[in-house]
Amino acid sequence: MNKETDTTADVRNVVIVGSGVAGLSAAVYAARADLEPLVFEGPEPGGQLTLTTDVENYLGFPEGVGGMELIQNGKDQAERFSAKFTHGTVENATLAERPFELELSNGDTLQTRALIVASGASARWVGAENEDELMGYGLSTCATCDGAFHRGDDVLVIGGGDSAMEEALFLAKFADNVTIVHRREELRASEIMADRARDNETIEFRWNTELEAIHGSQEEGVTSATLVSHPDGYPAEKAATGVDVDRETVDVGGVFYAIGHTPNTEFLEGTAVDRDESGYLRTRTDDAGRATTETAVEGVFAAGDVADPHYQQAVTAAGTGSMAALDAEAHLETLERTEEAAFEIPL
Numbered sequence: 574m575n576k577e578t579d580t581t582a583d584v585r586n587v588v589i590v591g592s593g594v595a596g597l598s599a600a601v602y603a604a605r606a607d608l609e610p611l612v613f614e615g616p617e618p619g620g621q622l623t624l625t626t627d628v629e630n631y632l633g634f635p636e637g638v639g640g641m642e643l644i645q646n647g648k649d650q651a652e653r654f655s656a657k658f659t660h661g662t663v664e665n666a667t668l669a670e671r672p673f674e675l676e677l678s679n680g681d682t683l684q685t686r687a688l689i690v691a692s693g694a695s696a697r698w699v700g701a702e703n704e705d706e707l708m709g710y711g712l713s714t715c716a717t718c719d720g721a722f723h724r725g726d727d728v729l730v731i732g733g734g735d736s737a738m739e740e741a742l743f744l745a746k747f748a749d750n751v752t753i754v755h756r757r758e759e760l761r762a763s764e765i766m767a768d769r770a771r772d773n774e775t776i777e778f779r780w781n782t783e784l785e786a787i788h789g790s791q792e793e794g795v796t797s798a799t800l801v802s803h804p805d806g807y808p809a810e811k812a813a814t815g816v817d818v819d820r821e822t823v824d825v826g827g828v829f830y831a832i833g834h835t836p837n838t839e840f841l842e843g844t845a846v847d848r849d850e851s852g853y854l855r856t857r858t859d860d861a862g863r864a865t866t867e868t869a870v871e872g873v874f875a876a877g878d879v880a881d882p883h884y885q886q887a888v889t890a891a892g893t894g895s896m897a898a899l900d901a902e903a904h905l906e907t908l909e910r911t912e913e914a915a916f917e918i919p920l
């Protein structure tokens with residue numbers, strides 16, 4: 574392999590895992606600090622913004638900006654300062670020794686002095702009957718990717734947060750009817766998003782209802798879905814404990830999941846990087862009690878949704894991405910000083 578393109582040669586200063594808005598922001602900062610970061614784009618290059626249409630709340634774009642455009646601009650900006658991008662996924666990390674060692678999906682290994690984890694979070698699945706078989710065949714986690722296939726259909730959107738509202742609003746452009754299925758009778762979504770969905774004549778709500786099964790086949794797609802409901806909410810949980818619930822099968826041509834995300838941290842399993850009960854990475858506060866992006870392992874930093882179960886905004890991901898790069902830079906300076914001190918000959 575040509576040394577220019579051999580990402581496994583030498584010990585890297587900084588490797589960034591993930592190329593969503595957090596990874597890109599970290600790449601811009603690290604590259605401008607001459608750290609020559611290497612970015613692993615991962616299985617979903619560009620992250621979740623590539624699945625979004627317009628981003629209206631990212632600072633600096635009064636008319637909004639396309640998710641794809643924002644990501645492409647971020648990548649161009651990082652490359653302008655010589656950040657390197659590579660397709661590929663980090664499968665395993667050995668963080669007990671220095672430098673850290675990363676094992677890639679093609680079996681290669683590489684070493685790095687600092688690691689920024691910006692691997693984001695992936696869409697959660699409901700656990701309904703037949704979802705494995707029908708995912709991609711009328712069942713989807715991405716309305717902007719698959720919505721246009723449902724022109725004239727009746728579709729269900731599962732969830733009650735901002736994602737569910739956004740998915741439903743997008744689907745309303747194509748589908749005849751969009752039903753948001755929510756497990757209780759109060760939305761989690763922000764008022765502005767909830768109002769937009771409520772005001773849309775194509776969208777209706779089914780409260781205190783959950784999806785139990787999806788019917789259809791890979792040949793004909795989704796044809797119907799079985800819903801359970803209970804006036805006190807959380808019907809699936811109740812059905813599982815033997816409580817009587819209402820059960821109805823409705824004809825639909827598509828089902829969209831929008832019930833939140835699970836952080837992508839599998840490659841850190843077996844390491845000392847600390848995670849909360851949902852798998853989100855925990856970051857430390859410094860001696861003065863201020864937030865940092867450093868994880869429980871010195872030299873490993875976390876940015877974006879992988880460490881953020883709460884805000885999960887593009888702009889906050891960009892913010893923590895820049896923080897992670899600054900923290901990594903400070904870490905590398907400390908390492909350098911320690912290494913220099915170790916070589917100094919005492920007088």
Ligand code: NAP
Nearest residue numbers: 699732733734735736737739756761831832833883884885
């Ligand atoms: P979320 O806010 O966590 O909402 C997930 C929704 O799914 C909740 O209503 C939850 O019900 C429901 N749910 C969770 N597990 C379920 C299950 N097993 N079965 C049925 N329903 C289930 O996730 P999100 O909507 O993806 O949003 C994540 C973050 O991104 C939020 O901070 C949000 O504001 C942000 N976001 C913003 C925008 C925007 O501003 N345009 C767009 C998308 C996302 P409960 O309410 O009962 O818990």
